[in-house]
Each structure stands twice: as structure tokens, then as C-alpha cells.
Amino acid sequence: MRQVSDTIDVAFTVNGETVHLSVSPDTSLVDALRDDLELTGTKQGCGEGECGACSVLLNGKVVNSCLVLAVECAGAEVLTIEGLGRMGKLHPLQDAFVQNGAVQCGFCTPGMVMAAYALLQENPSPSEADVRRALEGNLCRCTGYRKIIDAVMAAANGGPRHD
Amino acid sequence: MIKTAVDAGAGSITGRKTGKKTLIGGRIPKLDAPEKVAGLTRYLEDIKLPRMLYGKILFADRPHARIVGIDTAAAKAMHGVRAVLTTADIELVPFGFGGDNTALKTGKVTCIRDEVAAVAADTPEIAAAAILVIKVIYEDLPAVTSPEEALADGAPVIHKKTPDNVPFRFDYLHGDIEQGIRESDVIVEDTYTLQRAAHCCLGRAGIIARFEADGRLTLHSLTQVPFSYKHDLSRIVGVPPEKIRVLQPPIGGAFGSKLDIHPFEPICIFLARATGRPVQIVFTREEEFLATPTRQPMVIHLKSGARKDGTFTFRDVRMTLDNGGRTSWGATTPWISMRTFSSLYRVPHVRQHVDVVYTNNIYACAFRGYGNPQATFALESQIDQLADRLGMDPLEIRLKNAQEPGETTGQGMVLGTCGLAECLKTAARNAGWDVKHSPLRKTLVRDALVRDSNTLVRDSNLAPARVCGMGMASLFHVGGGAKIQRSDGCGTMLKIDDFGGVTVQTGASEIGQGSETVIAQIVAEELGLPVSNIRVLNSDSDFKPWDVGVHASRTTFIAGNSAQRAAREARGKLMEGAGRHLHRNPDELDLADGNVTDRATGEPLESIGKIVRSMHFGGKHEMIMTSHFYEPPSEMPDQDHKGNVSACYAFGTHVAEVEVDLDTGVVRVLGISAAHDVGRVINRMGIEGQIEGGIAQGIGYALYEEVKVQGGRVLNPTFTDYKLVTTREVPELKIEFIETHDPAGPHGAKGVAEAPLVPVAPAIANAIFNATGVRITELPMTPERVLAKLREARKTLVRETLVRETLVRDSNLAPGRGGDIHG
């Protein structure tokens, strides 16, 4: 049994790198990522698990990082948008978002990409209905989702574009 | 699915007439998309400045009350609190469209979101905790929570200078209503009720303010109107406008919400001044719902007439806006609703009266469409009601009255190009209107809603659980800016560097819609360069030239024209330099793929970079730097609201197919077919995205979205209970562009940004009518509301003793048990 007070030292893996943090027990993962690790690609849209902008993978499962305590992540593996690909070497899924016009203001994009990535990890050949269902927890106000769905289908089909 | 013949890689297509490759109409990925998908874009909330403090505002949380006293001692004593401000600490300068707002409120509060005090602290947590210990003593006043209450005799006065609670009235007239009534064979009259809807930008509202050592003020702001923002803020915070620098970080959605100055902005500046440190305010989602304005709630009473042949005769409109406790630019939305009533179709007599009424509710501001979604809902619903009375097909009656190119409307708007008839026909054709819009269906369904007159249960032998229907609606909107101030222009400064890279400084602001990509595309097209060579700078008021702001669907048209003209001038200089360098007549040269080419053969002669260097290092030793300020050929409306306010006008038609569950009232949108007169497509990928996004917002407005306010308080300030459309609800979309090539537009393009939201709700309402015979006149069309209307309609029918058997026997549409009616 682990028991600590006020701040707790916690170590976990983020995008393949081990990080050591000292956080308050009520610090959310999204705050730890954004404030302590300066990984601001993960967005906070609502703070209550309703918009999906803060989606990350925790031990391979997509979660809202606003609903995870940083202290819970001890020993865990966290994957954020910054770990998926980088400029000049985007992940094919990220590239599909670019090539299919799935990005407008872009605020929902990192969470959307992470949720789609989690889907494709579990189900590499999803139907359109699968994609819609996998992304139902990710709100977008700009695109109307059509091109986001197209992008995920394109990535699943191995091509950059979905026509 | 939208099909296109465009080459995927280059995003360019080959022009049919010239055989020359063109970028116009291609699918160009947004320039900022790679950075955004990589998670590297720094939005406002991602910016941290050294020693930055966090601001937090105390809102009144009561609709109408006198402020008796404020005690901030406990907050000031808290560790980590650096400033606590009340009205005692700042100079109060009235602002806002009605001049009835101040940064913090003194005397009394007039809505729950009124700002009473503010704190700056070392962390957001400390700031939030400090707000909770500020004690305000209020004396509650009777709250006015609806326009009816506000207009009643003896109603409490909300603002002293407006004793009748009506700060604004708008009147419009063309023709003669009495004559219109005399000319009518049928007259329809109804009342339409429109709700508060929230912008729900995924990025929350916020600002960072910092004072420089020399007294200059730098703002990281989400404003859509940086230059008027400087001007207006200057008065409020007492900093000369030339000493204010507005930086515009990438923005998580705007949709009109950042058109006004909001009190949190001067508050943040006052906090920065009080502490001498940078201060950031970012709203929580709950604050976003409570303390950022919404779309205008309106009640529209509309009466209109037609001759037997369907020709429209008149329209008489009375509108009441619930203005809330303060006034924003949103109070002027009647300017836009007016245009739809007067000019979407040909109608000789139109009158409109609008009362903008103070209440103690939260207030509204600009939101995509700016009063047009409300007006279009009323108008396009009523057109179907007229068609129903006349026994006409909704498509036919619209085509009969559709505006045509060359027309000057009753409101003085000159329609150079107008693709409305084409939009109507195209959207209907793509939707399968002839087959799926059946006038028979509604009577059958309506009639079969109950087993007998006592039990309100659908008779499953007579009607299936779910029925389908189809409806349409069109729209009219400005497409070439809107001259509501003396200038509706935009400046561009353009430089071609020694290596063929181009920097375009545009006055236009990017809010996610893709304007910088369109501008880059227009410049690249002019200069024969790949889009990737163009860098658009648009986020710093110290650098960028003047622009009105990003609103009124104006950026592609106005900023596009401006950029095109600056690029054209640069092209001229480049060709001149190339002529000198190559010893050729510039008329024999062209630009393509980064090279100066032989116009006749297309053969590349020299790279553009080399030509620029030849001009720089030799010859006249010059650089290619051009600028252009584009002012559209439009006019400010006169005091009767008449005049050619825009350089061109956008039209469109949407056809919605819906399925209605007769037992639950659930409406499902099966598909939307949209046709838009966009002048010309510049970036096909971008414009599709605009249309698709607008449709999704329109479906939300029609079916799900409402900020529910009761007793002045917001009941649903979360995404849990404020329902946005998700991936699950977006239907099949068929989108077609009608290219009317407006001579005023860049490459013939018109603005389209707001348009696609506008006709969605009435198209759905008309489809519900087609499916069930029930007319819904209130948004959102929730299951509960639809079911209540279905029941009401049945009761009416029972009273009218309709002979059910006859109708069912006569119809060959009688469905089987549990099946669906499809046309």
C-alpha cells in the first residue's frame, strides 16, 4: 500500500520517456501533462469528460485525461498526440487528417486523433458505423465530422485520402 | 460523398478553357493543419508568460439586484492573491453597442453573469478560492425574465435611461402592406419562437494582458475584429490605441462570439495594470456557458400572402428580441433578418417592426448567421404553410418567386449574380424530391395517430411507428462583405523574397475557417508559385494592415480581393524585372511552377527567385514589396436600411429528409442535400468543410441545442445537458456548388461561411410537416415538443371529425404493420 501526503512523487512513461513528477493528489492527468510536462497538445475543453479534447491513451486504452488523477498513473504508459508523430514525420493517421480536410480550428483535433488511433489499434478495418461510434465522445464544432470520419476511414484503408 | 476530379497531390486542376494549370477550385489542405494534428499549435490557454498571474471573475449569480456592499478583505489576505478589484478600484467607462455595459458593475446587477469583482493570483486554484471568499451584500430586485414581463405596465425598469425597457426599435418598409393584403388570395399568419443557442467553441474564451515597460499594452486576444477592438478598448482602459498591440493566437472556434468586447477583457487589463504582471483569464466551460453571450432568442410574428398562382404579395413581420440585461452588437441582428424577409424572394410589400427588449436574462451577441437563421426559420416555414394552403408543391412556389440575376430587391440590394433557382432545382434533384416529397403522406399519418379519441396511442394498423418526409428551405446572405461602417475594406502587404518565398501580411484574421489557406492559394495562383511557398501573417496588429474583422462571411471575398490585387501588382514588377533580365518583352512571359516561362511554349526560362535576386542586386536595385487596400463597391444602408450593402449576395437551398417516430417524437435527419451559390469554389476542401460544419450546427440548432434559462438562471451550463451534434447524428450529405462567377469576387468567389447553417432548421421543420402534417414553430424541435404537437394535431382532427377510413382506403400508401413509409 502506497500512502503519501500533500504532494506525491510519481513516475510513469509518457510517449516512451519516463517522467518523474511531484503532484498534488487531486491533480488531473491533463493538468500534469499540460502544466508540468508542457505537453500542451492535449487540450482541455470542458473538464468533465464530455468533449474528448483531452483524450490520451492510458495503457493502450483511450481515456479522458481530465478524468484521471496523475497519481493513478504511477508505472503506467501514457501516449499523447505529441508521441504519435512529429512535424515532418506525421503518423499516417495524422497525415490523413491533414489530407482529408479534417482540421479546422484544430482544437478538437488532438483528442479526435487519439480516439481514432485507439479505434484503429483495436479494429484496423472499421466500418463507418464503428468510426462514428468510436468518436462519439469527441465534440467538434467546426467540421460537422464528415471529413474526420473520412480521414479515419482513409487511414484504415492505408491511403492518405478518402474519396 | 462528394466526388471531385481534382488531382490529389498538387491540389491543382487544369482549367477547361485555357489548358493552364490552376489552383483555383483545387483541394488544398489547410496550411496550419500539420502543426495542429501534431499537437504543436499554441492556443491561448497554452501560452504561459514569465511571472504570469491567473485572473478570475466573481459573477453576480442573481438576475437583478442592488449591490449594497462588497467585502474583499478575506480574498486580499489570501496567500498568493496579488490583486482584488471592485468598481472602487477602476474607472468605469460605459461600452458595448448600447453603452450599457461596464467592465465591473456598480450600483446594481442586471443579469446573473454581471461581473462584480475580480482577482489575480499565482495559480488558477488560488484565484478560484479567492473569488469564493469575496462577500457581496445584495438587495434583490424583482427580476424581469421575459420580454412580455418587461413590456407589461409597471414592469421594473432595468436601465434607468430606458424607462420602457426597449433600448432599440427597428422599422423597415418597402411597398404598401394594405395593398399587399388586398392583392392576396391566401394569407397565413403564425408565430415562431427561437431559442438561445451557444457557440460552444471548443477553445474556451480568454485573454492575456501585459503592460510593457514603456506603457504599451500587449494583448493575446481571441478577438475577431482587432482594429476596432484596439479603438474601443482604448477608451475603456485608458491606453491610446496606437499603444495597444493585439496578438491573435490560434483560436479554438469563434462563430461570431468574439465580435464584441466582453467585460472579461478590460477586467484582465485592469488586473495586469494593478499587478504590473501579465495576467491570463481563461473561462471554465461552465463560465463559457454562463458568461459568454448566446444567439438571440426571438419571437417572430409573421403574416404573409400570395395570389392563387403562388405569387407572393406581402410580408408583415413583428419581432421581439430578448436582449437580456446588457446590449451587445447582437442587438443589431434585425439588420440581417430584414434582408431575408425583404429579398430572398421577390415580394412587393414588406414591413418589419422589431422591439429589442431588456430583461434580466443573460444576453446575446453575434453568432454565425447573425439573425438570419431566426428569420429564415420563420419565412421558409411560412412559405410551406402558404404552399399547403394553395395546394402547391413547395419547390414550385419557391421557383415561382425566386430572385433572379439583375434584380434590385425592395431593400435596394443589387443582385449581379443569383443562383437561387439553380440551387432550388439542384438540391431538390439530388435529394430525389419528386419521388420522396409526397403530399399524400401527411394526412394519412396524422389521421392514424390514435386508436380512438380517448386514448392517445398510435394505431399500429393505420400507421407505422416511424414515418419519413422531406422538406426544403433556401437562404439569402451577404456574400461580398457588409458595409455597416464607413469602410468594409482589408489591406494586404506582400513581399517576394530573394528565393521565391512570399510573405503575405493580411488584415484578415484566421479563426479556423481556412482564410489563410485561401489567401495563400489566391496569391500562389497569381504568382505561379506552389502554395507551400506562401506564408500568410495575420496575427499581429503591429504588422498587419487594417481590416474590419472576420465576420459577415467576408474574408474570402474582401481579403481575397485585396490579396489578389497586391499579388497582381507584384506579378507586374516581377515580369518587368524578368523582361529586363531575360531581354524579353514581359508580355511574352508567364509564371508557372516557380519559374518565369515562355508564354507561348510554356518553357521555363528562369526561377522566380533568380529574377528577384537580379532585381535586388542589379538593375534598379529594388525589392518586390506591394500593398493593396481593397474597398468593396458597396454602400452603407441609409436610415431606412436600404442600399446595396454588399458587393454580392450568396444563395443556397437545403433539402432535408427526416424520419419521425410517432410514439416518441424523435426526429432523425436521414440526409441533407445542399446546393450553394458560392460564386466560384476557391478551395474545394475548405468550402466543403464550411458547408458540412454549418449543416451540423444547423441540425443542432434545429433539434438539440438550447441554453435553458429560467428565472434568469441557466439550467444547463454543461455539455452533458447542452447537446451538440456528434458523429452519431451527422446524416448523409450531398453538397453541390453552383458557380455563378460573380464579377466582383476573387476569381468569381462569394463568401459562404455563415450560409450553410441558415436554412437547416426550416428545411427540417418542413420535412416534419411533410412526414406528419404537423407544423413545429418552436426551436429546438425536441422529441417532447414534437410529440406534444402530434397529440395536439390529433385532438384538432378528432374535433373536425375527419373520416379516417376513406382516406386510408384511397391511399395506396397504407403501410404494413411496423414498416416505414418511404416514398
Place this chain on the structure above:
Amino acid sequence: MTKTYVAAQTVEEAVRALSQTGATIFAGGTDLMPRWFRNLVPKPTAVVDIKGVEQLRSIKLADGDVSVGACVLMSELETHSIIRAAAPILAEAAARIACPQIRNRATVGGNLCNASPAADAAVPLLLLDAVLDVASSGSKGLATREIPIAEFFRGPGSTALRPGEVLTCIRFKPLPTGSFCAWDKFGTRPAMEIAVASVGVVLHRVEGRVVGARVAYGSVAPIPLRGHQAESALIGRLLSDEVVDLCVTAARKEISPITDVRASEGYRREIVGVLLRRMLENAAGF
């Protein structure tokens, strides 16, 4: 301000940590964290995370009983072969909770202990007549007791758990083969929906005649509710139109919905009837 975080590895550790003042059990966090965030409830001084307790994470079928650990995730319920076979209505309800991000965090125990009238797992578990095992710190080590699910909910946010008790396991018998079961919820939008009303039905029939019936409702009373009146209307009868009408009438009478921001009382009554009628008509067709 939360000062302490305890990652319990055993039930004993969990109940011991829970005995500290101001301590709260923390499982998926999907209900708790938004409420902390919006200051709707004060943050506890100590958080006792029980997700690391191995025995709370398993789904087992033993001696004819299905047992589901309190920390089993909704995404596990949704896909687990034992649940899909023994209690498809529970798998269906789990699959319709919120979105993948939430289903990957929300636990079945949390869904029950949160005691929302809209708790999606509650209605299927009421239909399954589940028994809840709870543990607390006793004089001789761990004290345990059983609570039948019908006695578990006391009101919105309130359960039969006593201070210091932890829900550990949910047990039920698989639905017998050949029985008819259905569960559905109704919201105003297909995605991410919080039930305006939910209904579930389990029927056992012999030659068409109903010999056993269970009906339960969600979001239409202060607690998730068994529909004893509706059940009585069915028992011993064939599913005729008339019997369906009677059952629906009984259901609408025995619920006590409220009007709130999501729906009116009248509409909730309406919807319960529609959902129930559709299920029974569907059952009649089998």
C-alpha cells in the same frame, strides 16, 4: 483539498484507509471528478483508489453464479463473453454508456454507488436480481454482508452502504435460456446520452403464457426501480394487445418521474410506456 492518495492493493487495505475522516472510495472517477471540478461537492481529504485490488477486477462464472468485481469496467462488461451470454442486457447497457473514453474508466460498482436514478447498469442488475457484496472493517478483520440490489438504492446519490463499507462484488444468476430479455434507454440524442428514461424486461413463458416477469425502470423515480405492478399485469397471461395495454398502464402508474432540464414528468411517463410497449410487442412476436 485532497491531501492523501491511497492505492489499495487489497480489500482490507481499502476499508482500513476508508476509515480515515474525509476519505472517499475512488474507482473510475468519471462521476466524482467532474463534480469536484465544478465545485458541486467538496474534494475529499483522502482518496482511496481501489482499482488496484485484483479481486475487484474479475468476472467469473462459478457454481452457477456470475460474479462481477466492483471495479470491472463498462468496456469489459460490454465485451466479456460471460456477460454477453449470461446477461446480454447488462452488456447492452454497458455498451450504451457515454463513449469509449468513459467506458474505459467507469466501473460497474461506481455506477451503482453513485446512485444516480439514471445509472445505466442498475436496471439490468435489478432485472437480474443481483446481490451486492460489501465489506467493511470488523473487529476480527474484514466484515462482509450482502445487500439485495432492490434494497440498495435509497434516493438520488444515496445507498444502503454504511460509512466505511465498500462494494466489492455483484453476483447474479445467468438468465435462463429461452427467456426473453430487453433493455433500452431513451435520450434526446443518440450519442453520449443520459437516459431520460430506461426500461428493461425479462420474461419467462411456457407455451406463450408468462410464468415469470421482471420489469425495471431508470430515470423515472428517485431510484432505479423494479416494476412490480407491471410484472403482475403480465404474470399468468398471454401477451395480447389488451395485456400489453394493462401492463403499460400499470407501469405509468407505478413510476414517479420528475420534471427537470432533460424532460418533463409527463413525457417520461409517456416514454416508459412506449419503450415497454415496444419490448412487449417484440416479445409477442417471438
